[in-house]
Amino acid sequence: MNVKINTSAVCITLALSLYLSTISEIQILTDIKYILFPKDAHHPFNRVPSISYSKLINDDNSIDTEIFDSMREFGFFYVTNVSNYDAASELKYLKSFFALPTSTKMALAVKKHDSRNKNIYRGYGPVVENSGTQHKEMFNIGPHEVPTPSYKQTDSSLDKLRAISREQNVWPETGDVQFDEEFKKVFRLGVQIRIAIAQGVIRSIARSLKAEEFVSRFTEHEFSTLGLRRYPVRTRRSQNMNSEYDNVTLSELEHEDSTVTILTTFNCTGLQALYKKKYIDVPPSNEGFIINIGTIIEDITDMKIKAVRHRVKQVDFERHSIPFFFNPSFDANIRTSISGRLTAAGERSRIFGEWMRDYLPSVEPNLLEKSLTTDDGV
Ligand SMILES: O=C(O)CCC(=O)C(=O)O
Numbered sequence: 001m002n003v004k005i006n007t008s009a010v011c012i013t014l015a016l017s018l019y020l021s022t023i024s025e026i027q028i029l030t031d032i033k034y035i036l037f038p039k040d041a042h043h044p045f046n047r048v049p050s051i052s053y054s055k056l057i058n059d060d061n062s063i064d065t066e067i068f069d070s071m072r073e074f075g076f077f078y079v080t081n082v083s084n085y086d087a088a089s090e091l092k093y094l095k096s097f098f099a100l101p102t103s104t105k106m107a108l109a110v111k112k113h114d115s116r117n118k119n120i121y122r123g124y125g126p127v128v129e130n131s132g133t134q135h136k137e138m139f140n141i142g143p144h145e146v147p148t149p150s151y152k153q154t155d156s157s158l159d160k161l162r163a164i165s166r167e168q169n170v171w172p173e174t175g176d177v178q179f180d181e182e183f184k185k186v187f188r189l190g191v192q193i194r195i196a197i198a199q200g201v202i203r204s205i206a207r208s209l210k211a212e213e214f215v216s217r218f219t220e221h222e223f224s225t226l227g228l229r230r231y232p233v234r235t236r237r238s239q240n241m242n243s244e245y246d247n248v249t250l251s252e253l254e255h256e257d258s259t260v261t262i263l264t265t266f267n268c269t270g271l272q273a274l275y276k277k278k279y280i281d282v283p284p285s286n287e288g289f290i291i292n293i294g295t296i297i298e299d300i301t302d303m304k305i306k307a308v309r310h311r312v313k314q315v316d317f318e319r320h321s322i323p324f325f326f327n328p329s330f331d332a333n334i335r336t337s338i339s340g341r342l343t344a345a346g347e348r349s350r351i352f353g354e355w356m357r358d359y360l361p362s363v364e365p366n367l368l369e370k371s372l373t374t375d376d377g378v
Helices: 007-022 026-036 053-057 061-073 087-098 102-106 157-164 177-209 212-218 295-300 352-363
Strands: 050-052 076-080 137-141 225-231 250-255 260-264 271-275 278-281 289-293 310-313 319-326
Touching: 050 053, 050 061, 053 061, 053 076, 053 177, 061 076, 061 177, 087 137, 087 177, 087 225, 087 319, 137 177, 157 352, 177 212, 177 225, 177 260, 177 289, 177 319
Parallel strands: 050 076
Antiparallel strands: 076 289, 137 225, 225 319, 250 310, 260 289, 260 319, 271 278, 271 310
């Protein structure tokens, strides 16, 4: 690669950087950088901010404008310098999990994939061949370690689903006790770190919107899920794996999330986000996290921040990622926005649990048995 460096531009930038960093005028520096290095301007995501973890969880309101502006323009931002977080360790245990024998993984499969198992919502999902634009292996972990609340067949579908939202985790039993314990430790901590980040994000958005009530919609977050993902290299390609938007081959279909996502992509490329009608590569999260919101939150916040449309393009290496979907409480009001307007989700659902009862079957057919989604015949 032939890289040309403009030495005077480098010197001016360094000098300004030293001066400006002392007075925290980083945005001015960024703007000057685009004048000096026009190439950077072609990658708009270079302007997406990295927010310090400690400022976020300690409610330092100096970060609020940066978060809000980035959520409004790009629909995402980064959180970095996360104390107590070791992405390399998560990646190591994620890879070891997916390398386990199929029988060990299938013992943890959700009921949809093995009807002998009890777990319905959290657990293992094998790669489903010929699934078009979706091509991934999964293991889902939630925040609940105590037994799933019991329910009776005569309970309403909503009450049954309320119990499922608190489904107890299943964990691998490999015969190697040390591995099993470490695996649990790493990902239980991973869930806690991401919950703390998500709550910090919600509080920051609430401050920006002057809407303290917004925070109370997330007190329980029972349905939240950490998803370990492995995207294998495809051995075969066909037209139904290609995007209808621009014909790029995908391993995750274009979509918007629903609530709040704390995403780990390690050093893997492949994630793309829609910006000004074009899909653009999102720089990997490396040691930190990528934060975005989904359509329900966009609507509750009266469209003041954006649910970014994104996808994963097929890459020529085995890809790994860990999205954490942080959800409102099962009983949270999703019917009205902060300003009191009726939301799109609210036309059918009063509370988040009701919305999930309709949504899950549409994105994961057969995940929930019929008795969990309808009250017919009860
Ligand atoms: O793997 C990624 O980078 C993104 C995953 C994603 O968009 C999803 O699971 O909803």
